[in-house]
Amino acid sequence: MLIEALFYVFGALLIAAALGVITARNPVYSALALVMCFISSAAIWLLLEAEFLAVVLVLVYVGAVMVLFLFVVMMLDVNLAELRQGFTRFAWLGWLTALAVIVEIVGVVWARGGLGIDAGRGATPTAPTYSNTLELGRVLYTRYAYPFELAAMLLLVAIVAAIALTMRRRAGLKQQDIRAQVAVRRADRLRIVKMDAEKRP
Amino acid sequence: MLETLATTWLSLPDYARSTAWILVITVVLIVCVALLTLWERKVIGWMQLRRGPNRVRLFGLLPGVGQPFADVIKLLVKEVIIPTNSSKFLFRLAPIVALVPAFAAWAVIPLSPTVVVSKADAGLLYLLSLTSMGVYGVIVAGWAANSKYAFLGAMRSAAQMLAYEIAMGFALVGVLMATGSMNLGTIVRTQEGGLLSWNWFWLFPLLMVYFISGVAETNRAPFDVAEGESEIVAGFHVEYSGIAFALFFLAEYANMILISTLTAVFFFGGWEGPLQGYAWLGLGDTFLGQPSFLWLFLKVFCLVFLFLWFRATFPRYRYDQIMRLGWKALIPVTLVWIGVEMLLAVYRIGPWSRAWYH
Numbered sequence: 407m408l409i410e411a412l413f414y415v416f417g418a419l420l421i422a423a424a425l426g427v428i429t430a431r432n433p434v435y436s437a438l439a440l441v442m443c444f445i446s447s448a449a450i451w452l453l454l455e456a457e458f459l460a461v462v463l464v465l466v467y468v469g470a471v472m473v474l475f476l477f478v479v480m481m482l483d484v485n486l487a488e489l490r491q492g493f494t495r496f497a498w499l500g501w502l503t504a505l506a507v508i509v510e511i512v513g514v515v516w517a518r519g520g521l522g523i524d525a526g527r528g529a530t531p532t533a534p535t536y537s538n539t540l541e542l543g544r545v546l547y548t549r550y551a552y553p554f555e556l557a558a559m560l561l562l563v564a565i566v567a568a569i570a571l572t573m574r575r576r577a578g579l580k581q582q583d584i585r586a587q588v589a590v591r592r593a594d595r596l597r598i599v600k601m602d603a604e605k606r607p
Numbered sequence: 608m609l610e611t612l613a614t615t616w617l618s619l620p621d622y623a624r625s626t627a628w629i630l631v632i633t634v635v636l637i638v639c640v641a642l643l644t645l646w647e648r649k650v651i652g653w654m655q656l657r658r659g660p661n662r663v664r665l666f667g668l669l670p671g672v673g674q675p676f677a678d679v680i681k682l683l684v685k686e687v688i689i690p691t692n693s694s695k696f697l698f699r700l701a702p703i704v705a706l707v708p709a710f711a712a713w714a715v716i717p718l719s720p721t722v723v724v725s726k727a728d729a730g731l732l733y734l735l736s737l738t739s740m741g742v743y744g745v746i747v748a749g750w751a752a753n754s755k756y757a758f759l760g761a762m763r764s765a766a767q768m769l770a771y772e773i774a775m776g777f778a779l780v781g782v783l784m785a786t787g788s789m790n791l792g793t794i795v796r797t798q799e800g801g802l803l804s805w806n807w808f809w810l811f812p813l814l815m816v817y818f819i820s821g822v823a824e825t826n827r828a829p830f831d832v833a834e835g836e837s838e839i840v841a842g843f844h845v846e847y848s849g850i851a852f853a854l855f856f857l858a859e860y861a862n863m864i865l866i867s868t869l870t871a872v873f874f875f876g877g878w879e880g881p882l883q884g885y886a887w888l889g890l891g892d893t894f895l896g897q898p899s900f901l902w903l904f905l906k907v908f909c910l911v912f913l914f915l916w917f918r919a920t921f922p923r924y925r926y927d928q929i930m931r932l933g934w935k936a937l938i939p940v941t942l943v944w945i946g947v948e949m950l951l952a953v954y955r956i957g958p959w960s961r962a963w964y965h
Contacts, residue, residue, distance in 0.1 A: 434750060438697070441743070461732040469739025470769065473746070477765045480750050480758070537728045539789055584931065 413453055420446040428500075433479045441472050458539045628724050632713050640860040641675040647915045648674070654919040685849035690753055693846070697751035702847070702854035705744020708737040709861035716868055717792045719878050719900035731789040734869065735776055738824060741862060742768040745826070745833060745843045748855070752846035760842025763926060764826060764833035770933035771823040777941035778817040781810050782873045784948050785958040795877035797963060799898075800884035805876040809957040812944045814874045816937045818913070821866035823933065825859060827914055829921035830929055837923075867910035871903055878903040 423446060426439030444467045451460035546554050616624070645660060649671065652659025663673035689698055715730035717723040727733055742765060749761020783789060785806055786797040798805045807814045823830040834842035844855045871877060878898045894901075924932070952959040 432694075434694075435697075438747070457727070457729050458732070461729050461736050465732060465736035465739060469736055469772065473739075473742055473765055473769060476746055476750075477762065480746070481762070539729050539732070582927075584928070 409453055413450060416446045416449040416453070420450065434476065437472060437476050437479050440475075441468055444468050444472070456538060458542050625724055628722065629714075632718075632724070633710060636710065636713065636861060636864065637857070639864060640857055641679065643860050643864065643911065644678070644856070645671065645675045647918070650912070650915045651919040654916075679853065682850050682853040687849040687851045688846070690846050693753040694751040697747050698846075699851075701744050701748035701751055702851050702858070703744075704747055705741060705858040706854050706861070708740045709858045709865055712737045712865050715791055716872065717795055717877060718903060720898050722900070723792055726790065726792055728790050730791040731779060731783065731794070734791075735772075735779065738775070738862075738865075739768070739772050741824070741858070744855070744858060748847070749843035752843075754846050756839040756841075757843050757845050759839045760833045760835065760845070763835075764843060767823060767826075767830065767832065767929060767933070770930055771820040771937070774816050774933060774937035774941055775820040775824065777938065777945065778810075778813040778820065779873065781813040781941065781945055781948055782806060784945070784952065785810055787963050791872055791877075795872055795879060797958070797961065798876040799879050802881040804884065804958075805874065805879070806958070807874040809951065810874065810944070810948075812940050814870070816941050817873065818866075818870055818910075820933075820937060821870060822914065822917060823929070825862040825866055825914075827859070827863065828918040829924050831923060832926050832929060835923065863911060863914050864907065867907045867914070868903070870910050871906035875906045876902075877906075 420443055423439045423442035427436050427443065430436040430439055444463055448460040448463045448468075451457075451463065619627075649659040660671040660674040662670065663677045664670055665673035665676065689695060712734055714724045715727045715733055745764040745768075746761045749757040749759075749764070752758075782794065786794045788794055788797065826833045832838075832842075834844075836842075839845070844852055847855060878900055880896060880898055880902050882895050883898065951957055952964070955964070958964070
């Protein structure tokens with residue numbers, strides 16, 4: 407009963423936030439609404455006893471990706487009027503994409519005989535000793551070890567590519583060599599001159 | 608009398624007991640923050656050969672004890688100015704966003720062998736995700752205020768947090784490897800057995816990385832470029848006044864206590880006593896040989912003191928040096944040490960000679 411009520415609360419929040427993402431006039435508000443989306447979906451996953459996924463969703467998307475996203479959105483000088491011009495012009499494309507996604511999801515669920523999903527029942531309760539994190543780790547490191555490591559390699563390649571694409575060295579760029587700065591000794595900079603005191607003329 | 612109280616307490620339903628603990632922890636934490644601000648000013652005063660606050664007395668106690676309470680009352684009755692052309696809703700929301708993670712994190716922290724609000728199995732991940740959410744308060748505040756200085760502070764803070772979070776996460780991976788659990792209670796329990804069996808001994812570089820990143824995450828000196836009053840006035844909270852400013856202050860100090868507690872839990876054995884496991888000392892049943900909340904309190908007190916000591920001692924880092932330290936020094940250290948841990952685990956040395964690692 408309580409869980410159902412919570413589900414509807416978070417579901418409503420999720421829908422409201424998702425609408426906020428596309429209707430907010432300011433891109434910063436959109437990004438923050440997207441954060442709210444992630445948090446409410448994490449809460450729904452928690453209700454489904456998938457605590458590992460829920461926490462990782464918040465950790466990765468809210469904690470890292472969206473911070474970067476906000477960082478960029480705030481830094482960029484987005485021309486709001488220009489953005490709004492496109493809204494009606496490209497709306498049909500948005501509707502089409504949404505429709506395609508819905509058809510795909512429904513199609514998969516329907517074609518595979520509902521995938522054993524019983525919408526009216528909610529999550530199957532697990533034993534109190536059951537640890538979602540432990541089970542996921544066990545599967546990831548045994549049965550799916552190769553796909554898991556392949557995904558990791560893919561990410562590494564992406565990181566290297568991103569850095570290689572954006573890094574550029576201009577010729578004649580003046581930079582501080584911090585190692586040299588730290589290694590400086592007194593003798594390199596300071597010369598103490600011994601001289602006799604002189605009489606004032 | 609006490610017995611009836613105890614039985615009534617135990618007969619209460621789980622949610623009632625949890626709610627009671629949440630209330631107790633929150634109130635105690637707020638009082639701790641108030642006293643910590645006083646303690647900070649006193650300690651820094653002594654280090655700089657001053658007296659620190661010494662005017663406001665409380666019930667005729669030591670001079671200065673009433674200072675934080677006087678400050679709170681002052682801030683409460685001041686006007687909260689909302690700048691024109693600011694984003695009104697986000698401007699009001701930001702202090703709350705900063706404050707919530709600092710308090711919510713206490714849900715999974717084991718305070719004593721029996722007291723913990725939630726024995727979550729993914730406790731460590733939960734903590735990581737909450738500490739990473741703290742940055743939103745800063746970013747939103749900086750942006751909503753419609754002020755260049757505030758915005759600069761927010762941008763600095765965002766970049767800094769991202770850099771140090773990675774180092775922090777990697778340090779926690781090391782802890783995870785040494786204890787074999789993400790449940791904070793289990794992490795503490797696996798460290799049982801006295802001073803040298805705590806994680807700090809085998810994970811010393813990770814302890815250093817974690818604590819330094821913790822100082823950076825809380826935007827404390829010497830990493831407080833988000834405030835940087837010599838460059839950008841007061842950084843992200845420059846436009847805040849009255850109680851809205853006080854909430855940021857509260858969040859910062861609550862985060863300090865939180866990071867200290869986490870360091871104590873992950874690296875110094877939480878509520879375990881330092882002399883446990885040394886049977887030849889003959890302390891078995893006495894307070895010194897038993898785990899208790901007081902040990903945790905003592906450890907947290909010492910670690911919080913370090914924060915104050917840093918602030919009184921170190922000059923502020925230059926911004927590019929902060930980034931350099933985070934990306935090029937701390938992250939490689941953690942990676943190397945995780946490699947060392949793999950070797951230790953293979954040869955069953957240190958924490959890996961214990962029973963859980965068969």
